[in-house]
Amino acid sequence: MNKVILMGRLTREPEVRYSQGERSMAIARYTLAVDRRGRARSQDGDQGQTADFINIVAFDRAGEFAEKYFHQGMRVLVSGRISTGSYTNREGQRVYTTEVIVEDQEFADSKNTGNVGDGGYGYQPTSRPAPSSAIGDGFMNIPDGVEDEGLPFN
Numbered sequence: 001m002n003k004v005i006l007m008g009r010l011t012r013e014p015e016v017r018y019s020q021g022e023r024s025m026a027i028a029r030y031t032l033a034v035d036r037r038g039r040a041r042s043q044d045g046d047q048g049q050t051a052d053f054i055n056i057v058a059f060d061r062a063g064e065f066a067e068k069y070f071h072q073g074m075r076v077l078v079s080g081r082i083s084t085g086s087y088t089n090r091e092g093q094r095v096y097t098t099e100v101i102v103e104d105q106e107f108a109d110s111k112n113t114g115n116v117g118d119g120g121y122g123y124q125p126t127s128r129p130a131p132s133s134a135i136g137d138g139f140m141n142i143p144d145g146v147e148d149e150g151l152p153f154n
Contacts, residue, residue, distance in 0.1 A: 002081040002082055004079065006056075006078045006079075007075065007108050008033050008034035008054065009033050009073055009076075010031070010033075010070055010071065010072050010073060010076065011030075011031045011033050011053060012031065012072050013030075013071060014030040015028070015029045016028045025060045027057065027058075027059055028059075028063035028064075028067055029056065030058075030070065031053050031054065031055055032076070032078065033052075033053055035050060036050055055099040056078055056099065056102060057099050057101055059102070062104075062105060066105065069107075075108040075109050076107060076108050077107070078102055078105045079104045080100045080101045080102045081101050083099055083100070
């Protein structure tokens with residue numbers, strides 16, 4: 001089974017390109033800084049790298065979602081599969097690649113809980129309507145201007 005689940009912060013804005021052909025498809029690439037547990041020390045006593053930087057690729061609607069909603073410093077949760085490959089660079093050297101192909105991605109924090117000091121990437125969260133905007137039957141009013149495609153149902 002090839003399944004990976006990661007939670008980390010975006011190290012930069014997603015880079016999005018669109019495929020050529022009959023049906024154009026978004027391909028978003030971004031990197032997650034994923035904290036390591038246990039903060040192991042090297043043999044000389046120095047604290048080593050405390051995060052892994054994982055390359056993520058999201059296709060089609062997932063790529064469009066990343067382009068529209070993901071920003072540097074945001075903490076996100078990604079599940080997918082590991083994909084490995086290789087190519088020969090201009091110098092004739094073999095380069096090996098490892099990346100996670102997105103099956104599902106979502107926000108790990110609510111918009112109100114962005115810890116700017118936690119990771120230092122400068123993400124400034126925006127406010128969300130208070131739960132008091134729920135109507136009498138327990139459902140929340142959806143503000144004008146929210147597109148249907150951003151909702152989890154059609």
